[in-house]
Amino acid sequence: MSELLRLATAGSVDDGKSTLIGRLLYDSKAIFEDQLESVEETSVRMGAEYTNLALLTDGLRAEREQGITIDVAYRYFATPRRKFIIADTPGHIQYTRNMVTGASTANLALVLVDARNGIVEQSRRHAFLSSLLQIPHIVLCVNKMDLVDWSQERFDEIAAEFRDFAAKLDVADLTTIPISALQGDNVVSRSENMPWYDGTSLLHHMEQLHIASDRNLIDARFPVQYVLRPYSSDMPDYRGYAGTVAGGTFKPGDEVLVLPSGFTSHVASIDTADGPVEEAFAPMSVTITLTDDVDVSRGDMICRPHNQPRASQDLEAMVCWMSESSTLSPRTKLGIKHTTRSARALVKDLQYRLDVNTLHRDEAVQSLALNEIGRVTLRTTLPLFCDEYRRNRTTGSFILVDESTNHTVGAGMIL
Template sequence: MTTTTDTTAEALTDGSVDLLRFATAGSVDDGKSTLIGRLLFDSKTIFEDQLDSVEKVSQDRGNDYTDLALLTDGLRAEREQGITIDVAYRYFTTPKRKFIIADTPGHIQYTRNMVTGASTADVALILVDARKGVIEQSRRHTFLATLLGVPHIVVCVNKMDLVDYSEEVFESIRKEFTEFASRLRVPDLTFIPISALVGDNVVNRSENTPWYDGSPLLSHLERLHVASDRNLVDVRFPVQYVIRPQSHEARDYRGYAGTVASGVMKPGDRVVALPSGLETTIESIDTADGPVAEAYPPMSVTVRLADEIDISRGDMIARPNNTPAALQEIDAQICWMDESAPLVKGKKYAIKHTTRWARAMVKDVSYRVDVNTLHRDEDVTEIKLNEIGRIKLRVTVPLFVDPYQQNRHTGSFILVDESTNKTVAAGMVGGLPRSA
């Protein structure tokens, strides 16, 4: 079983094939890495030498089967412990769609890694061990997925082969999970009974679950509509770099480079530059391959404007009649990522939002969230490692933000400890999912 590098690379860069990003989440030993290995194996998107290596390691460990989890657990420490520690990214393509997979850790102490892996996902695959049912990590990861604005959640009830493919077990888990999810903002929730180890309902429909009339996992992911999830607000174009070529022939060229965060831009469109508020028209849009007729997420482009306006890194281009809020007081949710010290009121950090840097002070710690009960502890004075809470920040310069649920790019930020240069928090502008 082989694939060619050229075929895979071409498919992953071919704009005619839609891209879907998904993240796996679940408790330790729920089978996340095995599921991804099964997807890669059954869709015939791994190389012979990769398979040979995995088979050899499986034999050396005394397994009487090929441990497909080894395809993603690439770190030596992960292979030795049989767990996922860091986020592992994998890429594969089918004739219908190309995929980027983030395999995230299950351990509670790696919650921050899970936040990183799911922050750009269109779909979260929540794995639940059929023998154990819905546990704390199932709830934690579902809560984090909704907090991060992942629009589609697929609950994979795994290891169905170990409960004799019991419909009663599956329905019991579906009922309990649905009850918990009803207290969160979950736009789309799907349940699929699978066995990642054996392959039931992963790529091919299983004869062991005749009572299940839904699609196998891969078919579901291939058909899932995600384009409309990505443009909930109009044009947002954070300026990353101002391009002024030094050559004599191009001395009049002035372009503004960056990645389109949302909306569609075309030559001739009327736009406004922030924070100046000056309006102008898009003259042209350039890429590495030449001019294009339009730009949309996640394209990286250079925009040329009809008028010379003072624009620099950190500024933003938007529509005149639809601009983000310019805020210096920010109410946000955070996941705290620093093991050396908690977040407390009065602390100062560097803040990076889109392409703009500023300094921020913690004005207030509003509450911490219990991810199991969704209870808000309003007596809290600090947020510790891997905890989720709501805070208020005061920023030195205005940030051009949208609510995170409307735009992940302009609604998110990171906090950085200036003394160590460590990223200490991931933040989301807007309200938390409601509690019961």
């Protein structure tokens, strides 16, 4: 089974994100003949001297302007080595919330920079959001190298500036690649125009990137989503707990503990849609059965007796506010959804708002408005079984819901 790599593209407007995605799809033969013909015809109609590959994803831009969901900005393609999902996240600051949601599951962030303009405010913001979201790998693509005469000096200058900025952030793995998305240099195959660059092409880097160790395989976490009682004659006593493994591994025979009850049992079997398996790990969707008749319901957490998440009603978190019609301020009451558990939360304190461009902390702030990010203290009505976001992105994140409209108004990362 080929491994799946999720990547998010980020860059300011006109840095060439659409062209880069178009180039990856085109050069990896992931688009159909009729799609290509349509793009070629449109390019000619627009008077372009070349096939404008940005049109492969620019259909999305028109859709976005009409207010259709951001979901259309996902693109899928595969090579013999690996499958890819690209989340094309918009560059504007007013779309910070889209980047936060689109990039929250990514293994890799592609930050695009125009070689002529170098590192701009948007590049810093995207790098900061990528590190805030704990995206394990970042690739800085210095695009439009053809417009700076393939200059090694210019590339080294931009790479050094970005490295200095990334040093202030929590970036584990940073790679820089000089490319020309328009002409295809260093995108799928190595460029002959930049003999001074001795690294790999972007696609080769994406295919070879080691992502297996990005997952948390230490802390076993299984939030229960649903209790299965089929009541069929061949399985009269079957009781299974369905959900998605959020961390660690589970095997039949493992001793487990159920929260909040604290009862212990052992895993009897692990079932999937394709039959029983001998091991389950994130992000597999499975049904676990236990050897004992323990009371387990939706929102409970199955973990190891000696490795439990923190059960807490008091949370410290970074929250990105997503509501256009309201603000987040102390004493606000909201619904909170964390893994499969729902509760209500009170905002006890807003400690500071973070300026995502300068990393400055504004401690005099009274509230968070749309697309603003700040550090918040929450008190919940039920204990949540959570880990730090940096340890586990699933059990370390939550969403906030306006209970009067049922709209999602915030996304949080537990500190």
